[in-house]
Amino acid sequence: MIERCPLCAGPMRDRFRVRTFNVLRCDGCDLERAAPMPTEQELSALYAAGYFSGEGHGYQDYFGRERAIADEKARVRMDALERAGLERPARVLEVGAADGRFLLEAARRGFDATGVEWSREAREASDELVRERIFASLEDADGGQRDSSRRFDVFAAFDVIEHWRSPLEELAKVRERLSERALIAVVVPVIDNVNARAWPTSWDQYKPPEHLWFYSRKSIAKLIEQTLDAEVLSIECAWERAARVTDAVWGRRNAAQRLEAAITRTLVRAGILAQHSIEDSVLLIARRKAVR
Numbered sequence: 001m002i003e004r005c006p007l008c009a010g011p012m013r014d015r016f017r018v019r020t021f022n023v024l025r026c027d028g029c030d031l032e033r034a035a036p037m038p039t040e041q042e043l044s045a046l047y048a049a050g051y052f053s054g055e056g057h058g059y060q061d062y063f064g065r066e067r068a069i070a071d072e073k074a075r076v077r078m079d080a081l082e083r084a085g086l087e088r089p090a091r092v093l094e095v096g097a098a099d100g101r102f103l104l105e106a107a108r109r110g111f112d113a114t115g116v117e118w119s120r121e122a123r124e125a126s127d128e129l130v131r132e133r134i135f136a137s138l139e140d141a142d143g144g145q146r147d148s149s150r151r152f153d154v155f156a157a158f159d160v161i162e163h164w165r166s167p168l169e170e171l172a173k174v175r176e177r178l179s180e181r182a183l184i185a186v187v188v189p190v191i192d193n194v195n196a197r198a199w200p201t202s203w204d205q206y207k208p209p210e211h212l213w214f215y216s217r218k219s220i221a222k223l224i225e226q227t228l229d230a231e232v233l234s235i236e237c238a239w240e241r242a243a244r245v246t247d248a249v250w251g252r253r254n255a256a257q258r259l260e261a262a263i264t265r266t267l268v269r270a271g272i273l274a275q276h277s278i279e280d281s282v283l284l285i286a287r288r289k290a291v292r
């Protein structure tokens, strides 16, 4: 049986194999997914204690050494939302909040911040200022009250959507909880770079069962527009690797990598190489369309 693309119903065909999964692709939308999809139970085991602290698949030391990086990213992301017109007062919802560094930045800027984080380990590692505002599920986060005065004015999800088994269903649940003109901020890895396009098994973000859906600039825009009734305002680079070839060979900083990065950046500035060819992830900002 041919798998159907959830965005356009077109055929999703086998593209390549990585780890023990196939990656299927819709040529119409540029959307890709892992197959077979792991079960809920398999995913629960994957994200059990240790995911954020170097014991499993995930991060090495998310609550320690990686925190300064998280704080810098939080500032960049809040800046992007404020540039897009976010004004106080506003209720900010982050799904996949981890230890809440983005929520902390939002709270410091005077916004009402609420988070959803499945991992108890991550919730408990969050700052006291936001700990009580981070819930285990979306249902807990809105207290079951979905009247319009309780809706969220911002939906944020950073490095999260690609982990979901059923992104359309999850986003439909988010949509019910958003205000009419809510802003959306999403970071996802994108498959527009040369590794993902030309040598897919060399790209480290093709990592099922952690990442299950793979987006490009085009397909993430389509997903957000379709599921949240939104209009994309901007897509900017969130993470790039200018030394792609030497990174793959040596995997650590050295003179050859610095040289490759310098040459690559020069080629991008000169317009010879496209920016998207060195991008690993993007920050997308969108706004829900007013109901007519």
Ligand SMILES: [Zn+2]
Binding pocket: 005, 006, 007, 008, 009, 010, 026, 027, 028, 029, 030, 031
């Ligand atoms: Zn499609």
